[in-house]
Amino acid sequence: MRQVRVYPDSNAVAESTAARLLLAISDAVAVRGRADVVLTGGTVGIATLAAAAASPLVTSIDWTSVHVWWGDERFVAAGHSDRNELQAQEALLAHVPLPEGNIHRMGDSDSFASAEEAAASYEEEIAAAGTPAWDVLLLGLGPDAHVASLFPGHPVFTGPTAETHAVHDSPKPPPTRVSLGLASINRAREVWVVAxxxxxxxxxxxxxxxxxxxxxxxxxxxxxxxxxxVAAATQI
Structure with missing residues (x-):
């Protein structure tokens, strides 16, 4: 079921999404004993995580039962400012009692010789966790309608889908990335797109x-x- 919710501005989108996210995590832990959440980068995505860190709801969650994943990552050096996981760490993860072993970062160029190796390693990590049906999978949306690192007309999007992909020649820098594929994204119980x-x-x-x-x-x-x-919703 597709639902659209429209808010006055980007701050309201981030604040409302943060509240929804924390409640969804709490519910997943209560019902299933564990929550698997896939994070996104981007301006609104990171603002959402910062809003979550500032919310009083954040203290009601058993973070030892929460596992955090990523929909895509830039294949650059560890600690590079382009890394989605670094921005997420600064916005939220460093502010909650989340065990390091519950943070599933995609591989960086210091640890892997190629994006293919990093993608394969992430696929193995997902399988080792039981191939979760993600409780919530957050996505940003580019002006070209890309999500994660799946771009219109790019072979990774138009070709066969897989759990993870190495992405080369991304039309948005940096050009080399790792991304979940549609097979993995569409396994999520809930997909939320913020724009x-x-x-x-x-x-x-x-x-x-x-x-x-x-x-x-x-x-x-x-x-x-x-x-x-409101501005993003004007054409629908």
């Missing part, structure tokens, strides 16, 4: 209308939730 700003409005409309762009190809098995500000 804000008028520059995303065409991409949002194309995605919600399922016009063949990556943003239109993602769906949770229980729910797909589009969390937008």
């Amino acid at each position: 804000a700003g008028s520059g995303k409005s065409d991409a949002v409309a194309d995605s919600v209308r399922r016009t063949g762009v990556p943003g239109g190809a993602v769906d949770g098995t229980s729910r797909t939730l589009w969390l937008l500000d």
Whole structure:
């Protein structure tokens, strides 16, 4: 089921998404004893994590039962400012009692000789965790309607899907990345796409209308939730 929620501005998107995320994590732990959450980068994605860190709800969660994953990552050196996991660490993860072993970072170029090796290692890590049906999988949306590192017309998106992919020649720098594939993304119980700003409005409309762009190809098995500000929602 696809649902669209529209908020006044990007701050409201981040604040509301943060509250939803913390409640969803708490519910998953209560019902299943564990929560597996896939994080995203981007302006709104990281603002959401910062809002979560500041929320009073954050203290009600048993973080030892929470596992954190990523939808994509830039294949650069550890500690590089482009790394999604570094931004997430600064925004949220460093502020909650989350065991290091519960943080599943995608590989960096210091640890792996190629993006292919990093993608294969992440696939093995997912399998070792029982190939989770992600409780919540967060995605940002690019102005070209890309999600994770799946870009329109790129062979990784147009070709056979897999659990993880090495991405080369990304149209958005840096050019080399690791990404979950649609097979993994669409296993999530809930997929949430966050977007804000008028520059995303065409991409949002194309995605919600399922016009063949990556943003239109993602769906949770229980729910797909589009969390937008007014400017991003003007074309739907």
